[in-house]
Amino acid sequence: MKIKFNPNLDFQRDAINSVTRVFEGQEEGNSRFTVSGIPETEFQLQEIGVGNRLKLLEEDILKNIQSIQIENGLRPDEILKSLDFTIEMETGTGKTYVYLRSMFELHEKYGFSKFIIVVPSVAIREGVYKSLQMTKEHFSQIYDNTPYDYFIYDSDDLPKVRQFATSQHIQIMVINIDAFRRSFTNPELEKKANIIHRSHDRMNGQKPIEYIQSTNPIVIIDEPQSVDTTNKSTKAIESLNPLCTYRYSATHIDKYHMLYRLDSVDAYERKLVKQIEVAGIQVDDAHNKAFIEVHDVSNKKGSPEATISFDQFKDGKVKRVKRRVSQGADLFEYSGGREVYDGYIISEIYAEKGNEFVKFGTDIYVKKGETIGGVDEDTLKRLQIRKTIDEHLDKELRLRPRGIKVLSLFFIDRVANYRQYDEDGNQLNGKYAKMFEEEYKKAISSPKYSQLFEGVDKDTIAERVHDGYFSIDTKGRGNSKVEYFKDTSGTTQADGDAYNLIMKDKEKLLDLDTKLKFIFSHSTLREGWDNPNVFQICTLNETNSTIKKRQEIGRGLRIAVDQDGERVYGFDVNTLTVMANESYENFAKELQKEIEKEEGIKFGVVEEHSFAGIPVLDESGESKNLGVEQSAKIYEHFIEQDYIDKRGKIQDKLRLDIKSDVVNVPEEVKEQKAQITSLLRKLAGKLNIKNADDKREVKLNKQVLLDEDFKQLWDKIKYKTTYRVDFDSEKLIENCAKALRDQLRVSKARFRYETSKLAMDRGGVHAGDPNQQVQTYDATDFPLPDILTILQDETQLTRKSIAKMLMDSGRLSSFTNNPQKFIEQALDIIKSEMRMVIVDGIKYQKIGDDHFYAQELFESEELFGYLDKNMIKAKKSVHDHVVYDSDIERNFAQAFEENDGVNLYAKLPAWFKVDTPLGSYNPDWAVVYENNGDKKLYFVVETKGSLFSDALRATEKAKIDCGREHFKALESGVAYEVADDFDRFLDVVEE
Template structure:
């Protein structure tokens, strides 16, 4: 399979936001002599980026104009010469956007030397893969290809080529390669005999490279900022979804979490929260899996303990009102106290027993240990996976699920002879998969999907993606304390090389076990379930956790299933389910708090200041700057039509009319309605 790429307006807008700043810059590059430390000429045809020839006042004016067009606070000064910030939500194609920006800067101005600075191996490998898979796509558009490589202090010939080649060149480099204390990191600053007594940093700096910083909030400590200056950058572009407040310089484009969701550019998020209620063995174990309202009378899938010949085991059954757990458990004492289903409430998602106890979907009642909770999470992930797969199989969309774990030994273990064996989570998965599949296949009406399931065994449909030691064994790998992400190349090599293969129905792997620290740099558009099987108290930010599955899915042709293909159904099909080891409310609150951090600088009410000085377009595309008189007209219309209250909050009437496309302004500003509404939509 080859992934297909579309031209999307927001990515072009982000590219233009950078490139338009330098309009009028002559198309050129600088040819110079690349020599050794003792001035022996090695090349007469080394190339560098030409200096910016636009004066600073004009650059600032351009930045301000673009900021007004994009409803971003206007910068009062140039912050560095030059630093430009681009905010793009996870999953919308940030890497694609800055690769496109590289091509466009080259096309317009002839600049050809670029350095992409990344904070971790994961992101480095992700960037390298993106450059690979987009190569043909951009070659068709620009009739050029980028020569790209990962910086390695032992491969100095690549730096030589970077300087001497007049094509587009991109070097990907970890920040640790120039700001760490290790011997390998110091080599970039050393005069090396094998590099003809030159310092690699000097050769790089002479090219006046454009720096692209991927995830600057993870890169730019004080030492890194000083190290970046030594590259002698022409200017710096910063791309992230989560910029730190103190490192936002001249922001020129913003597509944050709310806008990405509203524009249907990412998956919708659903949460299955698994919580424990009751802690004593005297309370019977009950887990409510789901409620089914499609039958004549509501039923529920209920898990409870059942007495066997020698042991107590857990059993899942479809139950209706009047179902008696005591009778059906083999008369276990913990169900003796009126554990009879008295009602099934599909509206509020709970069942109630005659003893007054209520159990909500996702709740576990009674005594339950860590292992049992993990088993329930795995079962719920499989159930969600199969429900989504049943829906999408005939549309040619493969469904993937991702488990995050903290210890490789929980997935794979090795005996004294080095033979691999399933760890506890792999065992649980195979057991639960077989059980769930047997129940699930009873309701299937698609012969082709049934055949697909029958041809995939439980042990073939899951795989682990971890670092590999010299004996070929999976291992936890090294973890960067600063970023809490793995530093092992092997882990990410394996994941990235399998990205397209994982999307094919011919590949049986559908369930992926990986290290919980894999938070950035890898994602797959067809991850529809994420389950975190934590055995420790390590904190993973919710947005990083869900970010691995936010991209819109693709079909077997590699086509992106976005709004242009699916229309209004785009987020019904593109739904990411999180199986959380906490309540829905707890997970949602944590995620909302993180989103609130992102939105802190956005306007919270409609005020006159929201509009004044902004650039808007009419129906013909002509632009004007909103003056004071126009502000008064807009504000009067909003008040008189009861679209805002006395405090400037948007009213229900606004949202109703907005949904029906029924908002109208006074005749003199009516032709600017679309642009005015874009400004109002920046309110959350």
């Protein structure tokens, strides 16, 4: 099976044309130079070298660059700083294919024949070489068997360098930056330089670099953000004497002259890469052990400090909090007195870089990035492995009938977790390999997957579907040699062996007959290897993953291929599931931050040149671009329209006009309105917003506020009260026991498995609605807390009363399932019953004439609402608009305005509160009613959807009861009433 390449993909052709058009107008040809012959012979033999030649003027090159940039929607450069060019292409869109084919195009158009590909690592070097092998037949067909040679630079094979200089055919050298980064001009230090910079007998006393320099090679840098890391690297590139330099990456740091950009948003919107689905495993209700996570340790001010997370008991609930702590901090106190933290006093904070830790007591050490007391790490990793297997098998069911092989990739940080050895050097499964085989056997026993395993020995298949790709260390054992896998940095020669093995198997892995489907590799394998049919990526680090999200997902973004080697497009096939060590919301947020930082994408921002590439027809009917000057005018027009701010950030007003298709554009570009709006739609992102133009500040209606009727109303209701309670303790115990028996539902801790597909547009990275699966976490390795003491401290009830409630409830057996959850629920229930019993015996009393809400408070209040959303105009109210919270309140406000009997009314402000044992209570309305000159009536009205007690929540009913007692205690002649519609209120008025 061979991967096929499509020569007609428009985005790749656009990138290639952008590269070649830089030299439009260049004559075809090459340069000749003399290569030193072999001395001490009768005839002085000389060879003729062939190099690249450039005759184009700089001003012509700049014009070409500007034209390319405008067409590609990029900001045009004003001056030609150098012949360094940038091509930005999202991972998985074929940048290697693009730059390889660009070489042939540059040769065909201008005769350029010497090319050097500079790479940062062994992994990428092997990947490029594999691509050269895979595309050889493809390029031979396209370019009529144009002869070319390619090779990896090897300091032990210097004749290849001479061939590079003298051959008249296309020459492609792949070289690692480390092979020529060390160059010394001091002769005494020359032996420390790379061989390429040293004089050599096999090169007739010349330096290999001099042969390369003579050719004026076109240099292509793959992943420049990893190559151009130091000044030495920059000088090393310059030492090649390049005619020009093209840099290809998805994440550039230095942009130089940008020629083409296909960023992550473009790639996603055009479905050129897989859709990303984030899967996360969250743990709910597991607070029964002393959880501690060390985030950071520092010693900036001479006094070491650490940032840690721990569980804090507050207001009857346990919440995970993060705070800065110093030596001597007692987590028992910080946690709200939780017994599990007794003795967890910080005795040392050690800040040496690379070895940071926090010591608790005498023997508990937690390193930076580590966690203790949470869910058992191996349990969590086992579940990650199982869910990855399930996702894999589900995709196999769908995709195998279409001839698509499904692969899954596991990153691990220690080889020993996957592969171990006995004393004789025999391979043994590490813990992850054991987990995998056990979970795989369980998974395939499901009838759901029976069709995938017809005729397969299920007892042995688990051993054959996974393998590890790691660096190999050969060690002696007696008279034999044993090969061991080992941890390496990702840049050593040993890594080269591992990467080479993976690259050789790249196409073999895609064959349905190949049993291998699950690949375990060292976490340093972040770039340089990928396979189009990786559909799951799971990072099994012992601590939280330090791999950047863009690196992590990059291994699986390529569009899948079938058994014929053809790409299969569409998100129905191409979904990459990433098993993340965090929530999907956080993954999306952090991914957006990385994209903004690494790609320089400004989500939701218009730039001055954004419209320059829009095609228009000139007076002669020829097609041209709108241009930078006209684009800048549109930009300024949008600022004037308040569509964007001065930094180009899109405002809600523009989003609404886009949604309504009424975008206001300058008169001279009316014909291009559709194209401008289309571009803006991509930049604006989601449109589900409130209309900012409808936002209004609610102002006081002074005429009502100063009216004598309102003053009399306010004088009747403005006073504050206090309350006292009297209750039956036996009744409370009885009610609490019954409520605990009926309402207590204490489950064990749970794993919550959530998956959410990410969407990307110019507005940002968005997580969709999640799908959830729940699984019980059956843990019992935790101490049982003193429940009586905790409940006594929180409720102020006696231990005897609490013990009787718990015993009479019959629910104490649930305590051992999840002690902390039991305590939290029991507290909620007991406190709720206490409030109900207290309300039954509550008595309110007016505090005195000096304690009241001043009428002047209305003048200091700021109130806002949205027209046609949550506010209506008012004439009888103390405000010129009424801001309502529900349809019932809106209907009441409308009726107050329309009924002749209502003199005036007020929606009582949030600061008007009645104290109750259940928290403060804010009634809805104050009303003055007078019908046909009759006596004036004063009301406080609470509006509810139902008047039936059974339909009201217990706390709502209790607060209403307290409100009634409060206004009764004022003895001011104000009637407190509850109504579900205005007619019901009129019935009360009639009474």
